[in-house]
Amino acid sequence: xxxxxxxxxxxxxxxxxxxxxxxxxxxxxxxxxxxxxxxxxxxxxxxxxxxxxxxxxxxxxxxxxxxxxxxxxxxxxxxxxxxxxxxxxxxxxxxxxxxxxxxxxxxxxxxxxxxxxxxxxxxxxxxxxxxxxxxxxxxxxxxxxxxxxxxxxxxxxxxxxxxxxxxxxxxxxxxxxxxxxxxxxxxxxxxxxxxxxxxx
Ligand SMILES: Cc1cc2nc3c(=O)[nH]c(=O)nc-3n(C[C@H](O)[C@H](O)[C@H](O)COP(=O)(O)O)c2cc1C
Numbered sequence: 001x002x003x004x005x006x007x008x009x010x011x012x013x014x015x016x017x018x019x020x021x022x023x024x025x026x027x028x029x030x031x032x033x034x035x036x037x038x039x040x041x042x043x044x045x046x047x048x049x050x051x052x053x054x055x056x057x058x059x060x061x062x063x064x065x066x067x068x069x070x071x072x073x074x075x076x077x078x079x080x081x082x083x084x085x086x087x088x089x090x091x092x093x094x095x096x097x098x099x100x101x102x103x104x105x106x107x108x109x110x111x112x113x114x115x116x117x118x119x120x121x122x123x124x125x126x127x128x129x130x131x132x133x134x135x136x137x138x139x140x141x142x143x144x145x146x147x148x149x150x151x152x153x154x155x156x157x158x159x160x161x162x163x164x165x166x167x168x169x170x171x172x173x174x175x176x177x178x179x180x181x182x183x184x185x186x187x188x189x190x191x192x193x194x195x196x197x198x199x200x
Contacts, residue, residue: 035142045069109178
């Protein structure tokens, strides 16, 4: 049976519409959207501390916690690496920088969380990141998971910036999460419910 119109409810009965929407966790998950326009101020560090703790509280294989999280809200860092990125991108970079609301290569986020792991640790850091994204949203902080900037960050040109992250030996950057106070309210993107079904 597909989930197209049939979702499990809190009490195990199947309903035509999603239920439990008053549940704060369900509400946060269903209402979260990726944000790419932010107010011009970094995430408050006391709030960020809570978000980080939520990330570090994620399930992870054998509780090895083989992850590294680095939070950057220093405009000198974010603008500096963006300038280098735009330089390397040439004409494409120049066009990007003219986009409406362009601030930086991290989809304009004033706070960026860099996430690294050793080879094979990507599942753990996926769970860590989603904990952070959902905790942030529940606290009124928008975010966008970012794979795009990582290719540049792994390049020679970005090495001085990556060194500043002081990653443990053998760890490599896998993705980043841009965070900040949202300055847009995008519509939900459709989800294909036929991707999941019960096997009887
Ligand atoms: C692994 C991963 C990498 C992503 N990389 C980018 C990115 O580089 N730039 C971007 O704008 N969005 C990026 N996104 C955000 C997705 O585009 C977004 O989650 C998706 O379109 C669904 O929209 P929603 O998050 O608003 O539900 C990424 C998401 C994931 C999970």
